[in-house]
Amino acid sequence: MAVLNDEQIMLKDMVTGWARERMPVTQIRSLYDHGGGGKQGEGPGFDRAAYGEIAQMGWTGICVPEAYGGSDFGSFSLGFVLEELARTLAPLPLLSSGMIAASALVLGGTEAQKVLWLPALADGSAVGTLALEEGAHHAPDTIAMTATQTAEGWRLDGLKRFVADGMGADLFIVAARSAPASDTADGITLFLVPAETAGLTREALDQIDARRPADLRFDGMVLDARAVLGEVHQGGRLLTALLDRAYAGQAAELLGLAEQALETTLEYLKTRVQFGQLIGSFQALQHRAAEMFGEVQLTRSAVEAALTAIDTGDAETSSLASLAKAMANETAHRISCEMVQLHGGIGMTHEHDAGLYLKRARVAEQSYGNLSFHQERWARLNGY
């Protein structure tokens, strides 16, 4: 872990303590109704009461300027909060709202939009999220949902899929195609869409990690010009800035998940006896553990470098963000597989936590770009 200042050390200790006490893995387990193949879950797919608690402690306002009710600690600090909370798979929309939606307003909002939304996002009374995907894969370059300019302002038609925390969100940041791409404009416009806007219907998806993403249907939704976030037909750059934050933030969650999955597995290796020996004394298993530890080291470095780059406005931010997400995807994937394998039969049971880490890892890997998406993006940014 990078060298933290005193405020950051205090914050980190506070998060670790709170997650352990208030948000153990049993919390995500309570959202599941999958034991025995039961019915689909209900509710927003996250813990609204707990989200209110972390808002009170100021964690939801870490990326919000002080003038709008936040602490402006920056992305690096929010990154280690996300990391710590992901260790217990805390079902909270902090990445969606505290990092991505808040940054959307900070980076692209007008003064009126900031005043309207930032204090609410910072105090947790509103939850925001990005509505981007239209298909099964992360594809920010092929947005097809249409935004048509009208006499009143804008009309939105189309479908947004797999919107993270979408069933509990109050505000959607919607990316739509407002014009064909040209040499001078990318043709993308971002909109602020409150959840209760007429013309929006949402349907819950029953995802393996017990979170509840939403499919959003926009059916002739009428918006006035004040709903536009950032520049008309020029939303691509703002979207990229948001996505770099999403990549780094999701990578921080995957890092925390992977570290805890490894620690839990190591505890098992130190207590499980077979053939009259602790299985952790077997060299074959020790070497697998040592290699996993190495992968965690690489991932931590990439994640911290990406978050730091966001805060300093580094020209390499996009490259580092994709490096972080790619490394985190691979590491969490490997360790979540090993967690099940090294626990043996007990790891296959719903009763044990290994399955919860595996399921959450797969969703987080898919969210905001899989391994090949980020390899390709890094490759293009670095001349491969």
Added chain:
Amino acid sequence: MGRMFTLPLRLPNTDATHKNEHKHLGGAMDDQQFRQEVRAWLSAHFPSALAGVNPLIFQGDARAAAASTDFQTWRQAMADKGWGTPTWAKRYGGAELPEAQAQIIAQELAAIGAFNPIRSYGTMMLGPTLLEFGTEEQRLEHLPKISRHELRWCQGFSEPGAGSDLASLQMKCVDKGDHWLVSGQKIWTSGADQAGWCFALVRTDTSVKHNGISFLLIDMASPGVEARPIVLISGSTHFCEVFFNDVKVPKGNLVGQLNKGWTIAKRLLQFERASLSEVKTDVVPLAPIAHAMLGTDPEGRIADPLLRGRILHNAMRHAAYLQTVRRLSEEARHGGPNNGVSTLKNLWSGIVQRRAELMIEVQGFDGLGWSGEGYSKDGLEATRALLHSKAFSIYGGSYEIQNNITAKRSLGLPDR
């Protein structure tokens, strides 16, 4: 066995003589001024002909170093200044500078494509060991010569029967009253044929394993010492086997206590691993060579998509590794944990070896030449680099040994 890389990744305590001496107010201002001084001095003293030259040419070969007037001029200048071992006390030939200023010298050297001509096994391994375990007499005898790089040291650790299981070493050392009598064989001793002295692990008690080992300094000119170079798969003759035939060694050459050499060796191996996992940041980028050799598709990508994928995977791991070196150096500077050296060494060897293989694959048959005009210089270098790289996961504690250490020390996994 050791080799040299640039960019110091320092572990805490490697410079026992100076700690926290730079914490007074105004340090940043002093550092800024110091940086200017370093720049001015370097521009006056660094021979421009050496800019960008690979220091391994001189570090690995005493004859090449002796034959280069530029190198000798540069070595003299740095030795006189004490900047080759900047944190060491002046009586040991150092400059008594705080760690922060030592870093500044390293940064300014790198910035102009220069290198530290004093850097050697002596500065990287024996020096820190004598500072921690040696007597003042031993330090005064050896450190000033090390800080001037006047003679080379070699490390007599491995034996034919003691590789990964180093503590099983057998080289006999018997107390003859007024001297030690040493007999046995060492192997994989880097540069032994060019070394003036050897720091060796010897067996002083055969009834116990780890607690029967002592740490001894041996003059290579002593009667009975013979070093023979070994030819490696890369054609290199850097490593030697060394025979010790009833060699008399003065009693004062024992470092630390009798039979406590293993403790010193473990500490020294930490210094070695720290220097092994250092890496040059200016490695040859793979992308331009891959484009040149494999072609470019209409979208500007390396034309072979499957090989491109494998290149990318390695390049990204390499990028993450460089971030890791940076992070761990930063943490070490702030007194963070230093148990990650074995992990770092394995990451480094794995990534660099894979990279060397990819470099050959990209060059095809051009990367498989041994010598001659039929091959490009780059191709010939890539071949030797690949063959050389195979040693990375063997020397300084093999990949498997490092994993054992990580499992036990970093992860707390049990012995049984």
